[in-house]
Amino acid sequence: MPKQIDHEIRRKQIAEATWRVILERGMEGASARNIAKEAGLSLGALRHYFSTQDELLAFAMKLVQEKVTDRIKDIAVRDLLPKEKVLQILLEMVPTNEETIREMEVWFAFTAYARHKKDMFDASHDGIFSGMRNLIAYLDESDLLKQNADKDIEAERLYALVDGLALHAMLDPVRVNKDRIKRVIIQHVESICVEDTRETQKRHP
Amino acid sequence: MPKQIDHEIRRKQIAEATWRVILERGMEGASARNIAKEAGLSLGALRHYFSTQDELLAFAMKLVQEKVTDRIKDIAVRDLLPKEKVLQILLEMVPTNEETIREMEVWFAFTAYARHKKDMFDASHDGIFSGMRNLIAYLDESDLLKQNADKDIEAERLYALVDGLALHAMLDPVRVNKDRIKRVIIQHVESICVEDTRETQKRHP
Structure with missing residues (x-):
């Protein structure tokens, strides 16, 4: 799979994991640690796709x-x-x-x-x-x-x-x-x- | 001032301090520590009026x-x-x-x-x-x-x-x-x- 497409697919998967965390725990539970766990990634791998927590949240919201x-x-x-x-x-x-x-x-x-x-x-x-x-x-x-x-x-x-x-x-x-x-x-x-x-x-x- | 009335007035003052903290920092900033500070109370004094954080938040909301x-x-x-x-x-x-x-x-x-x-x-x-x-x-x-x-x-x-x-x-x-x-x-x-x-x-x- 071309690298760029793989990157976008992975970002969408992380966004969907973010929605699940928000639905279960509310925004106060939507920490990078909890989202990484839900997405099955290490915290370091998550940071590769989204450098800040707010960038990730804004992307997850844009997808909705x-x-x-x-x-x-x-x-x-x-x-x-x-x-x-x-x-x-x-x-x-x-x-x-x-x-x-x-x-x-x-x-x-x-x-x-x-x-x-x-x-x-x-x-x-x-x-x-x-x-x-x-x-x-x-x-x-x-x-x-x-x-x-x-x-x-x-x-x-x-x-x-x-x-x-x-x-x-x-x-x-x-x-x-x-x-x-x-x-x-x-x-x-x-x-x-x-x-x-x-x-x-x-x-x- | 009768003790019971004083107690209710103090609870209302704490509720108003809670609103100010929520407005400034959002719910994620509405910790007992921040609310006590805004109300000019120690954490122990706050606990005297509200034994749990959720009891305080529910009271503040009921007042609205x-x-x-x-x-x-x-x-x-x-x-x-x-x-x-x-x-x-x-x-x-x-x-x-x-x-x-x-x-x-x-x-x-x-x-x-x-x-x-x-x-x-x-x-x-x-x-x-x-x-x-x-x-x-x-x-x-x-x-x-x-x-x-x-x-x-x-x-x-x-x-x-x-x-x-x-x-x-x-x-x-x-x-x-x-x-x-x-x-x-x-x-x-x-x-x-x-x-x-x-x-x-x-x-x-």
């Missing part, structure tokens, strides 16, 4: 974001009706299965930790707000958004709704389960959209 | 919640029109000034930390969801809620919106400032309510 972004890109290129596409993308942003709840746990632990580290990772500029603006603009271009909507405020409202649901899905997964999340998101999207003419025609033929 | 609850109770007894009362309560739940942003920071750091501690503090049962149900029921009893609303889903949606806004107010206070939070909350409450007849009469006399 990339996984979410990749899943959203997959939906964006699918052949779906505009409103359905928006619904699917929003549903992908709220954790509803074991894997995505774990990702949310890691994000949450990391963000709380990184609040007190300068220059490490800025959770406020993760590009999700601009993604929300794009979704609202897409609904508008598809003639689905209500005409009197303030697009900027609707993007902010949608962003708050999605992140609030994500937080509650993690903190209280029994109440805030997949079915409930879907109902809340559908209710929200329907409330900001005009009534679908085809749907109306179906109901009143 | 009580402060929020007290502010909401103050609004609830005020002589306000129903919709205005609901708006004011929701605005109180989203941090918009230095003091409330600090409280949110402490809540966030603590919740991330407590995820990995059993029996310490359960963030999922903090009573806010039932408060949201009460607000939706209050709007309904005041004949303000739209008739076709699913009250259960509307309570969940409102809760997600408020906590998402609170999270963003903390992570990105420049964009998510007081004015913007107010506009999002007003837009949301207006969207779930019927048009106010008095308002309509004012606009079209």
Whole structure:
């Protein structure tokens, strides 16, 4: 295997070991020693891939974001009706299965930790707000958004709704389960959209 | 001063010192040693008021919640029109000034930390969801809620919106400032309510 590729694969394996340590022990347990042990490496070998603890944590976090972004890109290129596409993308942003709840746990632990580290990772500029603006603009271009909507405020409202649901899905997964999340998101999207003419025609033929 | 009252005052002072340490150093810096130093106490004196670190942290967190609850109770007894009362309560739940942003920071750091501690503090049962149900029921009893609303889903949606806004107010206070939070909350409450007849009469006399 080419050396550079092997290096990247190994860095990803270490990142995944880091997630497991954070999930089991929290950030306070995510020491270089514990991560090296989980990854089956010596402390010296770990230092070969990441020279500092914060570099490793920032990389592990970036990978979580990339996984979410990749899943959203997959939906964006699918052949779906505009409103359905928006619904699917929003549903992908709220954790509803074991894997995505774990990702949310890691994000949450990391963000709380990184609040007190300068220059490490800025959770406020993760590009999700601009993604929300794009979704609202897409609904508008598809003639689905209500005409009197303030697009900027609707993007902010949608962003708050999605992140609030994500937080509650993690903190209280029994109440805030997949079915409930879907109902809340559908209710929200329907409330900001005009009534679908085809749907109306179906109901009143 | 009676001994029992003095004891409670001292415990509150220690809780406030704990908040300051968490804000400055994060949970990983909230050691008994650092908290004792911030409170101007010896480690032995600190142990007199809180026998374990987790007992101290749980008490400090409970005080944050009580402060929020007290502010909401103050609004609830005020002589306000129903919709205005609901708006004011929701605005109180989203941090918009230095003091409330600090409280949110402490809540966030603590919740991330407590995820990995059993029996310490359960963030999922903090009573806010039932408060949201009460607000939706209050709007309904005041004949303000739209008739076709699913009250259960509307309570969940409102809760997600408020906590998402609170999270963003903390992570990105420049964009998510007081004015913007107010506009999002007003837009949301207006969207779930019927048009106010008095308002309509004012606009079209």
